[in-house]
Amino acid sequence: MPQYEYNGYDKAxxxxxxxxxxxxxxxxxxxxxxxxxxxxxxxxxQLNQQAALFSTDKIGIADIEFLTAELSxxxxxxxxxxxxxxxxxxxxxxxxxxxxxxxxxxxxxxxxQLSQVLAGFPDYFDALYINLVSIGExxxxxxxxxxxxxxxxxFRRDLQKKISQALTYPMVILLVCxxxxxxxxxxxxxxxxxxxxxxxxxPFYTTLLLxxxxxxxxxxxILLIVLVLLGVLVVQGRKRPAFQRRWQWLAIRIPVVSSAxxxxxxxxxxxxxxxxLQAGVAVDQALDLANGNIKQAExxxxxQIAIGKIKRG
Numbered sequence: 315m316p317q318y319e320y321n322g323y324d325k326a327x328x329x330x331x332x333x334x335x336x337x338x339x340x341x342x343x344x345x346x347x348x349x350x351x352x353x354x355x356x357x358x359x360q361l362n363q364q365a366a367l368f369s370t371d372k373i374g375i376a377d378i379e380f381l382t383a384e385l386s387x388x389x390x391x392x393x394x395x396x397x398x399x400x401x402x403x404x405x406x407x408x409x410x411x412x413x414x415x416x417x418x419x420x421x422x423x424x425x426x427q428l429s430q431v432l433a434g435f436p437d438y439f440d441a442l443y444i445n446l447v448s449i450g451e452x453x454x455x456x457x458x459x460x461x462x463x464x465x466x467x468x469f470r471r472d473l474q475k476k477i478s479q480a481l482t483y484p485m486v487i488l489l490v491c492x493x494x495x496x497x498x499x500x501x502x503x504x505x506x507x508x509x510x511x512x513x514x515x516x517p518f519y520t521t522l523l524l525x526x527x528x529x530x531x532x533x534x535x536i537l538l539i540v541l542v543l544l545g546v547l548v549v550q551g552r553k554r555p556a557f558q559r560r561w562q563w564l565a566i567r568i569p570v571v572s573s574a575x576x577x578x579x580x581x582x583x584x585x586x587x588x589x590x591l592q593a594g595v596a597v598d599q600a601l602d603l604a605n606g607n608i609k610q611a612e613x614x615x616x617x618q619i620a621i622g623k624i625k626r627g
Contacts, residue, residue, distance in 0.1 A: 317333050317334070317335055317358070318333060318334050318335075318336055318339065318342040318356055318357065318358055319331070319332075319333050319356070319357055319358075320332060320333070320334065320342070320346055320351075320353060320354075320355065320356045320357075321353075321354045321355045322346070322351045322352050322353040322354045322355075323351065323352045323354070324350065324351055324352075325350045330351065330400070331416075332403075332416040332417075332419050332420045333413065333416045333417060333420060334346060334420050339356060339357075339358065342356055343356055345424075349423050349424065372410060373408075373410050373411055373414060373438055375467055375470060375471050375474065376471055377408065377410075377411050378438055378439070378467060379464055379467035379468055379471060381402065381411070381415075382460050382463045382464040382467060383460070383461075383464035384398075384402055385398055385399070385402070385457075385460045386457050386458075386460035386461040386464055388401065388402075389456055389457035389460065390457045395422070395428055395456065396419065396422045396423065399415055399418055399419050399422065400419055402415055403415035403416060403419060414435065414438065417435075418431050418432070418435075421434070427448075427451055428447055428451060428456075429444050429445075429447045429448035429451060432444050432447060440607065441603075441606045441607065442586045442589070442603065442604070442606065442607045443463060445590075445603050445606075446459045446462070446463060446589060446590070446593060447459060447460075447463075449590075449593050449594075449595060450593070453593070453594065455593070458593075459593060462589050462592060462593070463589070466585055466589060469585070473578075473581065477574075496530075496534075499526065499527040499530045499531070500527075500530070500531060500534075503523060503524065503527035504527060504531070507524055507527070510524065559611060562609070562610050562611055562612065563612065565610075566610060566612065566613070575610065576613075579608050579609065579610055579613055582607045582608055582609070583604050583605065583607060583608055583617070584604075585607075586603065586604035586606075586607035587600055587601065587604035590603055590604055598621075598624070598625050601621045601624065602621060605617050605618060605621060
């Protein structure tokens with residue numbers, strides 16, 4: 315359904331703006347009037363598809379961390395959650411984050427709880443985040459929950475940065491190696507091939523080297539196209555559950571990758587469990603919720619068996 319941008323005034327006379335999803339313009343106007351808004355303008359949101367395709371204005375973990383930390387501060391100062399989000403929306407200069415806040419603000423004004431609204435954006439808020447927000451709403455400690463979540467997001471952001479830095483050097487070395495091999499087979503080996511044109515009974519490895527060079531020169535463009543297509547298929551396939559399951563199964567069986575995956579999953583589980591216990595959640599429920607924070611399906615299933623044994627004593 316299309317998105318509609320609106321401007322108007324609420325019952326208190328304060329100016330409000332945002333976006334709403336509706337089947338038509340008239341349906342959007344009726345929904346907004348039911349919320350008690352005096353409308354100034356309502357128009358369909360125009361999206362630039364070309365700009366969206368190449369845009370780098372994406373919401374990352376740093377943006378969610380900033381949003382969470384700011385909400386904690388605003389709630390500590392006595393501001394209500396809906397007013398806090400309105401304030402952040404008006405002060406934020408990043409278009410993608412402003413649009414997200416717009417949608418959250420609109421859903422909140424329709425009477426939904428914050429945890430219910432955030433559940434509608436799984437790309438930005440995971441199950442642990444939503445569960446903790448729900449607990450904070452029930453216990454009245456939402457500002458404390460946001461503070462813990464902001465700290466956890468900061469830790470995850472630093473971890474991602476360290477992993478990226480650790481992978482940068484091996485990737486550079488790999489690219490240099492590939493470039494060197496391509497250069498050798500395209501320029502060095504062909505120039506040396508003239509030395510062996512009239513010789514018979516060449517060693518097997520020399521014949522293999524010359525044949526590989528000739529094959530690469532003839533088919534390297536096709537090989538490059540195939541590799542690019544495979545890369546595109548992998549990027550697109552990452553969003554499909556079947557591909558994710560196969561990759562997860564493979565990742566925990568590759569010697570070097572498996573240790574990194576296990577370490578990250580331990581951090582996710584232990585970090586989630588610590589925050590749940592700090593929020594006052596019972597141990598059995600905290601274990602279940604923290605287990606949902608594990609991404610690897612196979613590890614999550616094994617952990618569920620262990621949790622079942624713990625519950626049985």
